Amino acid sequence: MQRVLTLSSNRKPLMPCHPARARRLLREGRASVFRRQPFTIILNDRDDGNVQPVDCRLDPGSRTTGIALVAQGEHGDRLVWAGELTHRSAAIKQSLDSRRSLRRARRVRKTRYRKPRFDNRSRPQGWLAPSLSSRVAQTTTWVRRLTALTPVNAAQVETVRFDTQKLENPDIAGVEYQRGTLFGEELRQYLLTRHNHTCAYCRGQSNDPVLNRDHVLPKALGGTDRVANLVIACRTCNEAKDNIHPQRWIAQLSTSNRRVDRVRADNMARIWSGWRPSLKDAAAVNATRYATGNAVKTLIPDTRFDSGGRTAFNRKQQGHPKAHWVDAACVGERGSSVRISPQHQPLAIKATGWGSRQMQRVDRHGFPRTSTKGARNVQGFQTGDRVEAVVPKGRKAGRYVGRVAVRSSGSFNIQSANGVIQGINHRHCRVIHQADGYTYN
Ligand SMILES: [Zn+2]
Structure with missing residues (x-):
């Protein structure tokens, strides 16, 4: 059960308490709600308590x-x-890409080609x-x-x-390669990364999501447990390959007309000749x-x-x-x-981010489409605040709770669990949780 985060009366963090206990403290007036998300209470009558690590x-x-x-x-x-x-991350990349392409289009629209002047751009070490x-x-x-x-x-x-160090440890005995050991998991993660989470033989052609490690030269034919003899293969390929010698399997696959078999033959031939995907990325x-x-x-x-x-x-x-x-x-x-x-x-x-710096919406050519953006703060509300609106009468009478989008007119939109309710006057709204760059549910 998710515990309720708890602060002492002087805002010192205490051990998170059980929700039932938090409800009782709130009911008895011994605590108040400090923050909605993550739900935190503050004790009114205690300034200290035992804490565990x-x-x-x-x-x-x-x-x-x-x-x-x-x-x-x-x-x-x-x-x-x-x-x-x-x-x-995807939203950030998308908006930067769109900004770049708009600027580039604007720059070159009525300009002849000019070759780049000099490359004086550098990035600090550790730049992301x-x-x-x-x-x-x-x-x-x-x-x-x-x-x-x-x-x-x-x-x-x-x-x-x-853990690369564990994989390079030459003292690992064969038994530790077995599934269900710590080393076995490290090895599995290594192989999955090396093969990009796809089957090394069919490259995902079989659509089998179950991936396991596979001995290139089967153990029955003297194959070892060394990393060099291991790849990631899907269950379908694993069963098709069985205990056949790689060269014999390539020969068998070459006679088949199925597309997946030809992919398998190509990849098996490359793997058998010693090729492995690089790990430099x-x-x-x-x-x-x-x-x-x-x-x-x-x-x-x-x-x-x-x-x-x-x-x-x-x-x-x-x-x-x-x-x-x-x-x-x-x-x-x-x-x-x-x-x-x-x-x-x-x-x-x-x-969710904090909105955009863009002052006006633009059309697909990058020209202004709307009037300048209004103030961020309207009547004490900000887009992203979680509000409770109680509309006493009229067509939209009722109680709504959700994320607010402010309009300079003072008529807000509220995104509640049941969809967006438009045109709620700010006088009916009350902030429950101030915008903090995130949404919760
Ligand atoms: Zn496969």
């Missing part, structure tokens, strides 16, 4: 980042709060594209918010998919995760980095379902034993 664990992803707060109690670790943060740095910024925003509301004293961040893939980890470290000094192989191993060992927030709870060495209630519902957080 709380771990902030992160599983940074390209679209969604899992966030978990894990309390270390006497009876082991338990998940107290979880969230899934959805980033807006805006779509990527937004992921880092959004994650640190949430870590900062949560550290102000809970007694977080340490952090665990999944910074890499697999893996560092770039991990750059954003590392930047996230380092940014978190500036907020929480006791931050440790760990691998996705360990996360997957921890999650599978405990039989937890696959989800970003569950993965976050399983990050790191301590992630091997975390109690997660089956009814736990994480907070869904979606980054």
Whole structure:
């Protein structure tokens, strides 16, 4: 069960409490609502309390980042709060691309070709594209918010998919290659990354989503468990290949007329001749995760980095379902034993941004289409505020709760769960949660 974040009367973070307890405290007037999202109460009569160590664990992803707060109690670790943060990398890239193309079109429209003058552009070391740095910024925003509301004293961040050092360790015995060991998970993550999460033989032609590791030279024919003899293959290809020698399989496939068999023959021939996809892009893939980890470290000094192989191993060992927030709870060495209630519902957080700097809407040629944008703040309301509107009479009589879009006329639109309600006068509205760049549900 998602716990309620709790502050003492002097705003010191206390242990998150059970929702039933929070309801009782609010009913008895011993606490007040401090913040709607994440739901936080502030105690009116206590300025201190016992706190246990709380771990902030992160599983940074390209679209969604899992966030978990894990309390270390006497009876082991338990998940107290979880969230899934959805980033807006695609929206950022799209708007920058559209700005670039509009500017370029405007620049060249009535100009002869002029060759580039000089290349004096440079980027600082560790530069990330805006779509990527937004992921880092959004994650640190949430870590900062949560550290102000809970007694977080340490952090665990999944910074890499697999641990290269473990894979290079020559002391690994054959038995450890088996599925269900920590090394086996690291190896699986490595192979999945190397083969870009597609079957090495059919390249996804079979449409089989089940991917497993496969011995290029079957073990029955003397193939080893070494990384060089392993690829990722779908179940269909795995069963079709069976225990046949690669060269014999290529010969068999070459006689087939099926398209998938010809793809398989081509890829098997390349793999048999020693070709493997390169991993040089893996560092770039991990750059954003590392930047996230380092940014978190500036907020929480006791931050440790760990691998996705360990996360997957921890999650599978405990039989937890696959989800970003569950993965976050399983990050790191301590992630091997975390109690997660089956009814736990994480907070869904979606980054919405803060509107645009563009002063006017433009047509498809980049020329102004509307009048200049009005003030951001109208009658004390901002686009993005969560409001409650109670309309006493008329056609739109009723109570509406949702995200408001302000108009300078003072007649607002409210995006509620049942759709958009237009033309609600500001006099009927009341702010529940001020715009903070995110939406929740
Ligand atoms: Zn396949």
